[in-house]
Amino acid sequence: MTSDVVADRSAMPAQPPSAVRVVVAASIGNALEWFDFLIYGYFALNISKLFFPVGNGTIALLITFATFGLSYVVRPLGAIVIGAYTDRHGRRAGLTLSIGLMMIGTAMMAVMPTYAAIGLAAPALVLVARLLQGFSVGGEFGSATAFLVEHTATRKGFLASRQWASQGLTALVASIFGVVLTGVLTEPQLLSWGWRVPFFFGLLLGPIGLYIRSRMAETPEYAAIEPTKTPVRDLLSRHPMAVILAIGASIISNSSNYLILYIPTYAVKELGLPQSTGFTATLVGAVILSAVSPLFGHWSDKIGRVRIMLTMGAVFLVTAYPIFWVMVAYPSMAAAILAAGWLSLVKAGYSGVLPSLLAELFPTETRGIGMSLSFSISVTIFGGFAPLIATWLIAQTGDPLSPSFYLMVTAALSMVALSFSSGRLRHG
Numbered sequence: 001m002t003s004d005v006v007a008d009r010s011a012m013p014a015q016p017p018s019a020v021r022v023v024v025a026a027s028i029g030n031a032l033e034w035f036d037f038l039i040y041g042y043f044a045l046n047i048s049k050l051f052f053p054v055g056n057g058t059i060a061l062l063i064t065f066a067t068f069g070l071s072y073v074v075r076p077l078g079a080i081v082i083g084a085y086t087d088r089h090g091r092r093a094g095l096t097l098s099i100g101l102m103m104i105g106t107a108m109m110a111v112m113p114t115y116a117a118i119g120l121a122a123p124a125l126v127l128v129a130r131l132l133q134g135f136s137v138g139g140e141f142g143s144a145t146a147f148l149v150e151h152t153a154t155r156k157g158f159l160a161s162r163q164w165a166s167q168g169l170t171a172l173v174a175s176i177f178g179v180v181l182t183g184v185l186t187e188p189q190l191l192s193w194g195w196r197v198p199f200f201f202g203l204l205l206g207p208i209g210l211y212i213r214s215r216m217a218e219t220p221e222y223a224a225i226e227p228t229k230t231p232v233r234d235l236l237s238r239h240p241m242a243v244i245l246a247i248g249a250s251i252i253s254n255s256s257n258y259l260i261l262y263i264p265t266y267a268v269k270e271l272g273l274p275q276s277t278g279f280t281a282t283l284v285g286a287v288i289l290s291a292v293s294p295l296f297g298h299w300s301d302k303i304g305r306v307r308i309m310l311t312m313g314a315v316f317l318v319t320a321y322p323i324f325w326v327m328v329a330y331p332s333m334a335a336a337i338l339a340a341g342w343l344s345l346v347k348a349g350y351s352g353v354l355p356s357l358l359a360e361l362f363p364t365e366t367r368g369i370g371m372s373l374s375f376s377i378s379v380t381i382f383g384g385f386a387p388l389i390a391t392w393l394i395a396q397t398g399d400p401l402s403p404s405f406y407l408m409v410t411a412a413l414s415m416v417a418l419s420f421s422s423g424r425l426r427h428g
Helices: 003-011 019-042 044-051 057-073 075-089 091-111 121-138 140-149 156-160 162-184 187-192 194-214 231-238 240-269 275-303 306-329 333-351 354-360 364-383 386-397 403-426
Strands: none
Touching: 019 044, 019 091, 019 121, 019 140, 019 156, 019 162, 019 194, 019 240, 044 121, 044 187, 044 194, 044 240, 057 075, 057 121, 057 364, 075 091, 075 121, 075 140, 075 231, 075 364, 091 121, 091 140, 091 194, 121 140, 140 156, 140 162, 140 354, 140 364, 156 162, 156 275, 156 354, 162 194, 162 275, 162 333, 162 354, 187 194, 231 240, 231 364, 240 275, 240 306, 240 333, 240 354, 240 364, 240 386, 240 403, 275 306, 275 333, 275 354, 306 333, 306 354, 306 403, 333 354, 354 364, 386 403
């Protein structure tokens, strides 16, 4: 055993931590780190006017979403650095590092001067903040999921599903900010200072997550192994197929996640609805995602992971077009709520099971880097640029239903990966 493992073992309490403490430690940081990402997406229209005033509203919005997407380009790098750090030094160490870096990026966004104040330096600094946040989140998913599943032998699906339940709660809080701020403040007030309020809220809560994580003991599974000194090399040389399958299984989870995030912008730009309508719809979707994800995670502990996920992938495939058609044919708050609610329900069924499936594809020694890198690559390619792709598809085709085709293609890709994952899991 290395000295790190021995030290971690000696620091463990006589009684293992309760499931509640484990979930809180992993989920609060995960929730807070995603909060900033959601707020940026929800207030993309406002941010585009303040930091990317190019004269053409569509171009400004495209640039805003491109900056949003670029933050995902560095996620694989963050996954490699933080994921490898997690496998070498422990789950607690990786979780503490990732949330600390995220707080720096959130602080930058909260106090960032606009284009009118400092010119081209403003969009440049926004990009720096986004890149820093993308780097930190890159290692968050694998570290937090490993922390959850390695504290239990029989309820891995249920505990790991808290990843998406916490993100649902985050989306709920972010949506509440969107509904209240857009409903109470005037447009000048929202542009002047209102959009900054959620960023300051995230900044104030960040130290709570940092404190809780820094005081948690190491996971029993990690404490029982000899940590590898070369996690990246071990992962790529011994488990390349697991990486490919994990990327594929994550595709529809990520594409659907960021198309749901795109709904407030879609409601305004394509349907001509008030901005508050989109936020109300995503608020309802967030409640569904938070409440339903643990139910499917628990169910997967009983009947298996792949069967549930294949079913949900098929539901995505056959309902994506009809749900967008409803929004376009009947542009209203009810239609937007139906779309966000339905997509969130299907996503809860799929994504609530995903973390535990990914954890089972990798051994403990490379679980942190394996999940972080695989999920981050999938997010970068299929998730972070989803709002940009949706906006581009509509601009090129003139068809407001075109985002549904992207959702259908990504669902099919994940179903193929799941079919191969099933055989791999059966054979260990």
